[in-house]
Amino acid sequence: MPAQGPRFDVAVAPNGYAWWYIDATSADGAHGLTIIAFIGSVFSPYYKWSGRGHPENHCAINVALTGPRGSAWAMTERPSRRVDRGADHFAVGPSAMRWDGDTLVIDIDEISAPLPYRVRGSVRVTPEMIGTTAFALDPAGRHRWHPVAPRAHVEVSMTHPGTSWRGDGYFDSNFGDEPLEDGFDDWHWSRAHLKNDVAVLYEGRRRDGTPFELALRFDRQGRWHDVMQPAPAALPRTGWLVKRRTRADAGHAPQVIKTWIDAPFYARTALSTRLFGENTRAVHESLSLGRFRSPVVQSMLPYRMPRALW
Template identity: 30%
Template sequence: MDALPALPDTAGAYRWFYADVTAGEYSAVFIFMVGSLFSPRYSAGVKRGALPLEHCAVNFALYHQGRRQRWVLSEYPEASMQGNGRALRIGRSLLEYAPDGTVRLEVDERCAPFGRAVRASLVLEPQVPAAEELQLVPGLPHYWRALAPRAKARLEVASEGVVSEGLGYHDSNHGAELLGARLPGWHWARVHGPEETVVDYHLPGGVAPVRVSAGALGTKCERRPLLAEARPTSLTGWGLRVPARLHAGNTVVGVPKLLESSPFYARVEARRSGLDVMGEVADFRRFHSPFIRWMAHFRTRVERGT
């Protein structure tokens, strides 16, 4: 992959880099955010001109057999580009694109809100080309690109004694306005199968969903027709609507395990017979509620800088 893109610099804008891995009994998620979607301070401050570089964050979560083991969410007032634009540093953590295409994510943090030290790394070796960048909703300035839809992955969590290999995934979202202002939310899921990875991105308001398919024949990105009948959903304890089943095409993989559940966001996972599904549901309008912003403080560490 090429050097990292320019970081956003206008109020309400954002860019984040997401990666996940399924490795044996473990799964993990790494997110580097400039203009943090989890930041109550950024949400409240945009009307006063808050800038994305003033609200950067690192998120890391480790799961074992569908249960969370560690949660990191640390917010910083700065980030920096390094290595001729190939690396992004937030606090002590680093996202780096090597010239050979390898992606390395290193987290050196403490659990939120004031917990134990966590040191974790993820190395991705992409097995397929990146997808093209896509505007999620016509007329709105929000974009998504699957950078490494299917990758050989090595996960190490030194603080927990975890070393495991498996399949990884990497993408990036960016936008020029605050999420929830006009784009209320989305839900998406990626499915690793034995030979192919498929990512389905569902959007509100009757917008056609997006599908990325990545395998031996390359990577394809396309708009899909809306389903004639909506698939069943269920409500979390917070009242957030999530899929009742996770699918690989028309195959039911299973009832989703709630890896994370909050009033505005859920992370779900299911595995069966060589199929692995991980996805997210987000309602950004909910996050901008003052009460929910207040709750978000308790899952975040705020650092003064490096």
């Protein structure tokens, strides 16, 4: 399916969702960043409890920073009256993203939870390439993934916590017409910047029990081609015992450099690995939607992801 740029004006139907995801690692590997902007926040207990009739009324910008000179987390959901979006901009409360055709500028002004502290600063994401294809993750096309910029230059300037750095990054988006947990039981995803290409590996199990997988390489012009999935490789479980698995060249054992996010149903990890004959670092995520559906996990979510009334 053809796609171009982030397209913040995408229509999101009842029960549906949209999100835009950015990750980055500093040049020295010491710092990591992820930012996710949600419409119909897929992990929101409030959206689920509401019946998911109005996705625009459940928006959030999630910020997660890790590093020796400052780590932070914030994700506050806000109602539709605090949302302003169009083709090239998306604002949720005091935080916003804007796309000028060359660079995505992100202004962050959030408060963390459950311990309240300010998370404030700016991030600039300048793509080296623009992906022009969206991919269906299920046969009916109810869940779709668009790699907006598989390789990008990222500049981070945070006042709270006080940290500034530059590094390589990645930018994609996902869209769906039904709740994520209705479509999938789990998935494992990773991206790795190689010398000339970007490798993106997807695999998991749909809710009906069928497996899915996608292995792609993007060149510096944004052109993509399918590749054979590398060999399966085991990773240690997280502190919450979430299963992690990945792919790597046969005979190579990937190593966890740092677990950026360790949640009851989700993990994001920095890896040292070998793919397609190159030693590289990868950003990896494992998602257990079976865990997410648990009433116990649902009861824990509001403490980490509050909802603002203003």
